[in-house]
Amino acid sequence: MNRVDFKNIIHAEELKAKNAPTKHKIFVCCGAGCISSGADNVMKKLQEEIKNRGLEDIEVVPTGCMGPCNQGPLVKFKPGNTVYQKIDCVNIGEVVKSQIVDKKPLEDLLLFSEHREKPFVNAEEDPYFKKQLKIALKDCGDVHPEKIEDYLLHDGYKALDKALFEMSPEDVISEIKQSRLRGRGGAGYPTGLKWETVYRHVNDQKYIICNGDEGDPGAFMDRSVLEGNPHRILEGMTIAGYAVGANKGYAYIRGEYPLAIKRFEAAIKAAKKLGVLGKNILGTNFSFDVEVRIGAGAFVCGEETALIASIEGRRGTPSPRPPYPAESGLWGKPTLINNVETMASIAPIILKGGEWYSEIGTAKSAGTKVFALAGKINYAGLIEVPMGTTLREIVFDIGGGIQGDGQFKAAQTGGPSGGCIPAEHLDVKMDYEELMKLGSIMGSGGLIVMDENSDMVDVARFFMEFCVDESCGKCVPCRVGTKMMHDLLQKVCENKATQLDIERLEELAVYVKECSLCGLGGSAPNPLLSTLRHFRHEYDTRVQPVRKSENLVHQ
Amino acid sequence: MMALVTIYIDGKKIIAGSEKTILEVARENNIEILTMCHLKGLTDVGACRLCMVELEGSPKLFSACTTKVADNMIVTTNSERIRRYQRITTELFFAERNHICAVCVSNGACELQDLGYKVGLDAIRYPHLFPQCEVDTSHPLYVMDQNRCISCSRCIRACAEVEGAYNWDMMNRGYQIRVISDFNTLWGESTTCTSCGKCVQACPTGALWAKSIVQGQQDKHPEFITDLMERRKMNL
Ligand SMILES: Cc1cc2nc3c(=O)[nH]c(=O)nc-3n(C[C@H](O)[C@H](O)[C@H](O)COP(=O)(O)O)c2cc1C
Ligand code: SF4
Ligand code: SF4
Ligand code: FES
Numbered sequence: 001m002n003r004v005d006f007k008n009i010i011h012a013e014e015l016k017a018k019n020a021p022t023k024h025k026i027f028v029c030c031g032a033g034c035i036s037s038g039a040d041n042v043m044k045k046l047q048e049e050i051k052n053r054g055l056e057d058i059e060v061v062p063t064g065c066m067g068p069c070n071q072g073p074l075v076k077f078k079p080g081n082t083v084y085q086k087i088d089c090v091n092i093g094e095v096v097k098s099q100i101v102d103k104k105p106l107e108d109l110l111l112f113s114e115h116r117e118k119p120f121v122n123a124e125e126d127p128y129f130k131k132q133l134k135i136a137l138k139d140c141g142d143v144h145p146e147k148i149e150d151y152l153l154h155d156g157y158k159a160l161d162k163a164l165f166e167m168s169p170e171d172v173i174s175e176i177k178q179s180r181l182r183g184r185g186g187a188g189y190p191t192g193l194k195w196e197t198v199y200r201h202v203n204d205q206k207y208i209i210c211n212g213d214e215g216d217p218g219a220f221m222d223r224s225v226l227e228g229n230p231h232r233i234l235e236g237m238t239i240a241g242y243a244v245g246a247n248k249g250y251a252y253i254r255g256e257y258p259l260a261i262k263r264f265e266a267a268i269k270a271a272k273k274l275g276v277l278g279k280n281i282l283g284t285n286f287s288f289d290v291e292v293r294i295g296a297g298a299f300v301c302g303e304e305t306a307l308i309a310s311i312e313g314r315r316g317t318p319s320p321r322p323p324y325p326a327e328s329g330l331w332g333k334p335t336l337i338n339n340v341e342t343m344a345s346i347a348p349i350i351l352k353g354g355e356w357y358s359e360i361g362t363a364k365s366a367g368t369k370v371f372a373l374a375g376k377i378n379y380a381g382l383i384e385v386p387m388g389t390t391l392r393e394i395v396f397d398i399g400g401g402i403q404g405d406g407q408f409k410a411a412q413t414g415g416p417s418g419g420c421i422p423a424e425h426l427d428v429k430m431d432y433e434e435l436m437k438l439g440s441i442m443g444s445g446g447l448i449v450m451d452e453n454s455d456m457v458d459v460a461r462f463f464m465e466f467c468v469d470e471s472c473g474k475c476v477p478c479r480v481g482t483k484m485m486h487d488l489l490q491k492v493c494e495n496k497a498t499q500l501d502i503e504r505l506e507e508l509a510v511y512v513k514e515c516s517l518c519g520l521g522g523s524a525p526n527p528l529l530s531t532l533r534h535f536r537h538e539y540d541t542r543v544q545p546v547r548k549s550e551n552l553v554h555q
Numbered sequence: 556m557m558a559l560v561t562i563y564i565d566g567k568k569i570i571a572g573s574e575k576t577i578l579e580v581a582r583e584n585n586i587e588i589l590t591m592c593h594l595k596g597l598t599d600v601g602a603c604r605l606c607m608v609e610l611e612g613s614p615k616l617f618s619a620c621t622t623k624v625a626d627n628m629i630v631t632t633n634s635e636r637i638r639r640y641q642r643i644t645t646e647l648f649f650a651e652r653n654h655i656c657a658v659c660v661s662n663g664a665c666e667l668q669d670l671g672y673k674v675g676l677d678a679i680r681y682p683h684l685f686p687q688c689e690v691d692t693s694h695p696l697y698v699m700d701q702n703r704c705i706s707c708s709r710c711i712r713a714c715a716e717v718e719g720a721y722n723w724d725m726m727n728r729g730y731q732i733r734v735i736s737d738f739n740t741l742w743g744e745s746t747t748c749t750s751c752g753k754c755v756q757a758c759p760t761g762a763l764w765a766k767s768i769v770q771g772q773q774d775k776h777p778e779f780i781t782d783l784m785e786r787r788k789m790n791l
Contacts, residue, residue, distance in 0.1 A: 298728070315725065320601040320621040473706065473725070473732035474602050480647035483730045484681045504680060511643050514616050515604045 031065025064228010414443025419530025478521025693743025
């Protein structure tokens with residue numbers, strides 16, 4: 001297939017969509033949250049309902065995550081963007097009847113109806129969505145993840161077409177640089193710079209890796225894109241391959257995401273069939289192939305050098321950098337490794353331009369960030385907001401505030417590598433630098449909200465336990481240090497610790513942070529350090545007087 | 556041709572080949588950097604973190620055994636912070652498993668014990684984990700005692716890189732990692748071990764020892780490994 005064929009196909013699809021007899025489309029959210037609250041059954045029942053009522057021209061589309069997961073299962077009607085919440089096999093019938101047959105929205109079941117004086121018939125007018133800006137997640141609740149034609153109707157593969165025919169690899173890289181996009185896998189390294197480094201390393205074999213290991217507890221943003229819009233990632237990877245000069249890519253997806261793996265593999269097949277992946281893409285002499293590799297459930301395999309070892313078939317333990325993968329990565333070849341959300345941002349940047357993207361967000365952190373809201377918040381789920389949105393806006397305007405009218409106590413960001421932000425910093429603008437200043441990190445975007453009943457020492461202990469379990473055991477500071485810190489934190493929780501224990505904790509924390517081989521150990525002390533910084537009194541009030549015998553040995 | 560660079564270690568100006576690590580250059584110039592997982596001749600893995608040094612201009616620490624020298628690098632190996640961290644690492648080694656020197660074959664000839672003296676270890680401030688560990692005596696010539704293993708992986712690398720037998724590997728994660736023979740079977744039943752004893756020589760502690768000796772008598776020669784690799788490089 002060449003470029004003209006491709007344009008013709010898109011044109012035909014667009015025509016077909018325009019002239020289709022279907023007036024209504026019903027989207028059933030089949031993201032992780034909605035599936036676990038019964039979306040599968042709703043889907044079946046809905047199809048029955050439609051058949052029984054003779055409404056066969058209505059198309060039912062299973063989609064990826066729509067966002068407000070704990071209001072699910074969610075069902076969206078188009079045109080009109082009317083979203084219903086907490087749908088089950090009983091009320092789905094009523095919804096179809098009033099929405100389609102009676103043409104009158106069923107107010108009681110509209111999204112957020114319990115919290116709004118007048119719920120919005122068009123959900124996009126609700127502040128929950130209005131405050132958000134979806135770039136990486138855009139289309140996630142609107143396309144059928146297993147239909148490439150659906151993706152084509154949402155500008156699919158147009159960015160690839162543009163890159164291949166209107167831009168040189170250097171142009172692509174400078175567009176990404178101009179966008180000021182930073183890696184969304186945690187560290188926030190400038191993506192354009194990384195691409196340029198790989199581009200500059202001359203080698204006939206280079207690789208692209210998309211990191212979909214997503215091991216942070218509670219995080220599911222990468223999952224939602226992999227499951228909800230896999231072609232977007234495939235397109236990003238292919239553009240990356242063209243830019244840096246790689247002809248092979250690996251998508252490393254954790255084994256706990258069987259649906260993501262299935263969808264991604266289906267997407268690879270469909271893309272190859274269409275000619276936007278594989279040999280001589282769109283008739284050019286650029287070829288690019290992608291394979292899926294499945295992770296076996298170790299958090300540390302998300303770390304890039306461990307991930308590479310894992311793809312090579314070795315034990316997934318990190319190695320010291322340098323050399324960085326950009327210089328010597330997979331099988332010793334220059335390798336570009338980017339996170340799923342990073343890859344999902346590529347196509348929009350190529351289509352709309354780096355300048356457009358760089359104008360969103362803050363001075364040092366451009367664009368948007370996906371957060372997984374969890375904990376004592378009313379609307380847990382996935383949101384995407386411009387960088388620099390304040391924590392207050394996220395928790396109260398979007399997240400609907402604290403459950404049961406409780407008090408906000410802290411927000412934990414960055415998972416086991418992050419820290420806790422106390423109430424006095426609710427107005428912090430969420431970007432890489434500001435979070436760092438408060439002793440936390442952006443991480444991959446986990447955001448756990450805690451109310452006044454949370455025990456901050458126990459929060460630190462919980463995350464330390466996670467690191468003890470997930471430490472690969474290669475280096476001493478992390479292997480033994482995290483275990484020691486965990487046991488000391490346990491002692492504090494049980495009101496058995498002394499001031500000496502706190503001092504030992506503080507010393508160990510800094511030591512483990514500075515001496516560990518990889519970022520797991522390097523960031524494992526963060527929850528401890530940040531709770532010590534912002535919630536010191538919770539430690540101090542539990543400390544016991546030092547016994548004499550202890551003092552002798554331990555001074 | 557190897558490029559030459561100028562570096563400064565603890566104030567001493569040194570000209571060195573750019574392919575070398577900080578550790579190599581320091582040792583060639585009689586500057587002591589403590590190490591445990593490093594054994595000259597084997598691939599460096601940067602696992603024990605004893606050899607951490609400061610580089611001027613960076614707040615981070617670097618493992619000397621895996622970091623290459625670069626022009627105008629200013630290295631500090633003996634700051635108060637570095638010494639404090641060496642001591643903590645040593646304490647963690649001792650607290651992790653069951654190091655009862657008095658009943659150990661390596662008593663008096665043990666790199667871990669030596670390390671304890673070097674960092675001036677007088678007490679261990681962290682609670683000992685005292686794990687339940689296995690002792691594998693099934694091999695006709697050697698014993699593997701997990702109680703004394705510090706997971707440095709020198710045995711694994713000596714077996715793979717020098718002997719080429721690949722008998723040893725690591726299993727589990729975190730503080731529960733264990734060195735295993737084949738797929739975690741008895742060493743005496745190994746289908747890969749050639750009984751060459753290189754792992755025993757490479758092991759810095761009393762974790763691997765020869766059955767023929769008694770308490771305090773194990774005399775190890777890890778430099779055998781280094782010499783073997785040097786000779787191999789010369790193609791003799
Ligand atoms: C312990 C650990 C776990 C990590 N897990 C992930 C992960 O699950 N997904 C991810 O994209 N990056 C993860 N990273 C970061 C990667 O090493 C790497 O920096 C990232 O994939 C680069 O992509 P980016 O530049 O697009 O962020 C992890 C890092 C560490 C230290
Ligand atoms: S910091 Fe932890 S996870 Fe990373 S190499 Fe060391 S032991 Fe392994
Ligand atoms: S057995 Fe000896 S050489 Fe092998 S890992 Fe343990 S301490 Fe190191
Ligand atoms: S000797 Fe360098 S990390 Fe062990």
